[in-house]
Amino acid sequence: MNSTQIMLKNPQGGFHCSKDSLTDVFGWFLQVLLACLAFTCLIAKRFCEPRAERRSWLIWFYDTSKQGMGAMAIHLANVWLAGQYMGDPCTWYLINFLLDSSMGLLIIFTGIRFCQYLSRKKGWDAINFGEYGKPPSANAWLAQCCLYVGLMAIVKVSITLFMQLDFWDGVKNFILSPINNPKIELAFVMLIIPFFVNMLMFWVTDNFLMHKSRTSRRLRRDSVEDSLLTRTKVKYRTIKKKARRRDPESDILLSGDDELLDSESTPINRHVMA
Known part of the structure; x- marks a missing residue:
């Protein structure tokens, strides 16, 4: 059965x-x-x-x-x-x-x-x-x-x-x-x-x-870091434009921060290219 x-x-x-x-x-x-x-x-x-x-x-x-x-x-x-x-x-x-x-x-x-x-x-x-x-x-x-x-x-x-x-x-x-x-x-x-x-x-x-592999993990991590830095710069540029409309005198301070962001992004980009 x-x-x-x-x-x-x-x-x-x-x-x-x-x-x-x-x-x-x-x-x-x-x-x-x-x-x-x-x-x-x-x-x-x-x-x-x-x-x-x-x-x-x-x-x-x-x-x-x-x-x-x-x-x-x-x-x-x-x-x-x-x-x-x-x-x-x-x-x-x-x-x-x-x-x-x-x-x-x-x-x-x-x-x-x-x-x-x-x-x-x-x-x-x-x-x-x-x-x-x-x-x-x-x-x-x-x-x-x-x-x-x-x-x-x-x-x-x-x-x-x-x-x-x-x-x-x-x-x-x-x-x-x-x-x-x-x-x-x-x-x-x-x-x-x-x-x-x-x-x-x-x-x-x-x-x-x-x-x-360690190489793939490192490249993935570097890519994430680069993406985060790019997002930070985009947000910062947006804030900068709004600040310029409110106070033209703040351009001097903001331009100094631009140089700092650009200098920080250079080592990461070179590392990813390598």
């Missing part, structure tokens, strides 16, 4: 998906569709990068494949764990997924920054996320993949322990309670909600994992 024939009755009324809903044909179809959409978002992100800083396809694959393997491991763990709890597996899966995308993201960020710190202090270049050497080394990529999957395992263990608290039973009865159709509930749990959350999470995590 499939999920359309077996449905779990909610104590508060309404029907929810059955134990095998996450792993039947419709459930796997939604999971494969979600994976394809998430992969497409990462491709779109690459084309949104500035052309001068855009990663090669090989580096992009090295960066995103870590996310792909980690997300697949977490997803399969959530599907299995959802069937181990009492009650509706769809709500348990959604709770696990949302915790992975919030608390889990914080753990991942902390772990990546800690690995980068160890890389700088100990000289372990292979564990510096986003750095693969020149030419890119598959060994460095493999080491970072193992570390990232290890971080995801820490995330899953931490959240599984957190899920043992009693108040989650009340959350389970409340979440998705307005939905009475098991197919619609499964679509929300496996596709609609994960798509928008994964799109944000993958985008943010990819920024953690990708390498940002």
Whole structure:
């Protein structure tokens, strides 16, 4: 009997998906569709990068494949764990997924920054996320993949322990309670909600994992400083024109300030040109 024939009755009324809903044909179809959409978002992100800083396809694959393997491991763990709890597996899966995308993201960020710190202090270049050497080394990529999957395992263990608290039973009865159709509930749990959350999470995590060169960061910072100085000068010229209309004698003081602004802008412009 499939999920359309077996449905779990909610104590508060309404029907929810059955134990095998996450792993039947419709459930796997939604999971494969979600994976394809998430992969497409990462491709779109690459084309949104500035052309001068855009990663090669090989580096992009090295960066995103870590996310792909980690997300697949977490997803399969959530599907299995959802069937181990009492009650509706769809709500348990959604709770696990949302915790992975919030608390889990914080753990991942902390772990990546800690690995980068160890890389700088100990000289372990292979564990510096986003750095693969020149030419890119598959060994460095493999080491970072193992570390990232290890971080995801820490995330899953931490959240599984957190899920043992009693108040989650009340959350389970409340979440998705307005939905009475098991197919619609499964679509929300496996596709609609994960798509928008994964799109944000993958985008943010990819920024953690990708390498940002010091040169690009310096040029971006100098560009911001130059833009701020330009805005300051524009505002100052406007104030100067208004002051001239009110008091012609103030031109002497304002002209001295003009020379000061021009002298301050010269070093920054020379630095940007260099």
